[in-house]
Ligand SMILES: Cc1cc2nc3c(=O)[nH]c(=O)nc-3n(C[C@H](O)[C@H](O)[C@H](O)COP(=O)(O)OP(=O)(O)OC[C@H]3O[C@@H](n4cnc5c(N)ncnc54)[C@H](O)[C@@H]3O)c2cc1C
């Protein structure tokens with residue numbers, strides 16, 4: 286259902302989902318007022334390079350932006366940066382801005398993203414302790430990444446491990462601490478965890494799993510070591526925290542919009558208030574290929590929801606929801622993930638991890654639900670299609686490397 | 700610098716100035732060339748920046764890496780002059796390059 290008479294759209298948050306919604310609204314024919322308010326100083330930019338090539342200094346900052354400044358002028362988009370949206374008055378249909386003032390809307394899109402979960406340890410506020418989410422974070426962290434310095438990374442998720450790889454390649458001494466018994470425990474299977482642990486160790490990263498961090502010690506306000514619950518003290522010049530993210534849902538919650546680990550939205554990205562939409566990391570959405578709802582933290586999700594929201598606002602047909610996907614670059618390993626593996630009952634490995642080129646398939650009730658493909662684009666690309674088709678696949682077919690993935694996909698589709 | 704002309708699948712031509720060191724994908728996106736999604740932003744992870752390169756320039760656009768080859772193998776309507784535009788770096792040698800964008804990336 287199209288919303289009639291929309292002449293004024295406000296986007297709160299200026300990241301990946303916002304950038305996509307702005308583009309899709311304009312390319313979809315919306316010619317009314319369009320404003321975007323972001324609390325960061327920069328125009329919308331890509332975050333993935335922040336823990337990869339950009340952190341290493343191999344990528345100029347202006348290549349991070351989705352669109353150059355001139356594009357926003359050209360498209361008649363009012364861009365308000367360095368400004369937090371502090372409240373929503375739904376009755377009056379306006380948002381309040383940090384420095385006073387407000388913006389009226391016919392439709393509001395919340396694209397507020399997420400923020401790093403904060404360390405709550407004693408010493409967490411010492412200098413030398415960093416997060417990795419924004420350009421400003423990299424601006425603080427990267428000058429400290431000097432060869433020979435000791436870096437302790439708390440949390441072995443994708444961002445922590447990517448940063449570990451970069452830091453090693455830059456010649457730092459790196460230790461990764463993980464509370465769970467294995468790295469990437471929250472997001473993948475033991476096969477993949479073991480593979481990445483071995484890779485990092487092979488590159489000289491020290492990985493300690495199953496450890497509790499007790500506190501950070503410092504001298505003159507600067508962090509000097511990390512102390513574990515068992516008393517082990519690890520010297521540190523730099524501590525990087527990578528212990529997960531929290532959705533920026535407070536703006537919605539405080540305005541009485543339904544939230545539950547994310548702003549709850551329907552397939553069109555509409556919240557419990559029909560004039561308010563949400564997209565990206567901040568939203569909990571129906572995962573149509575999985576028969577449940579959830580919050581995804583990925584580029585693909587932000588792009589897809591940006592498109593869904595724009596289409597719904599303009600009354601255009603709903604774009605087809607694709608298979609969720611994600612990638613991670615560590616050293617010369619490209620991991621491409623299709624689908625969501627949570628709840629798998631069987632997993633099989635195609636190829637030999639020792640060759641650094643293999644894929645782990647996850648099945649539930651004999652149906653493919655996800656793949657982790659390491660340096661294996663065919664396995665990734667074929668699975669993206671197989672997963673949303675709901676194809677039944679026998680494990681022994683999937684692991685038969687004598688049959689190309691393309692043929693396996695074609696047979697399954699037939 | 701190089702002048703690159705993007706040709707939409709319907710034949711519309713758009714000449715643009717490209718800075719050395721950028722990828723052809725980035726040039727396209729910055730100039731709002733339709734038909735290139737580039738969802739992964741150039742990480743060679745998404746295969747949504749597929750283009751057709753003028754045959755005369757194929758050798759100047761650089762060697763295809765293994766990754767790109769196997770990604771292209773799954774793109775729609777692949778031709779011998781198919782490339783992932785995020786994997787082509789702009790150099791002076793590309794001055795005059797003509798690139799055709801497909802109707803869709805899916
Ligand atoms: C280091 C790093 C590496 C990553 N690597 C990958 C990867 O390899 N592959 C992948 O698929 N995904 C990756 N991701 C995840 C991906 O970048 C995110 O899922 C994506 O950016 C989400 O887009 P978004 O628009 O929802 O949020 P964001 O891009 O975070 O944008 C939200 C913006 O809104 C602002 N904001 C919040 N509240 C307010 C307010 N009240 N007022 C004004 N502004 C506000 C925020 O400051 C932020 O600028 C990575 C993320 C990080 C941090």
Ligand code: FES
Pocket residue numbers: 724736737738739740741742743744745746747748783784785786
């Ligand atoms: S932009 Fe994703 S592969 Fe080229």
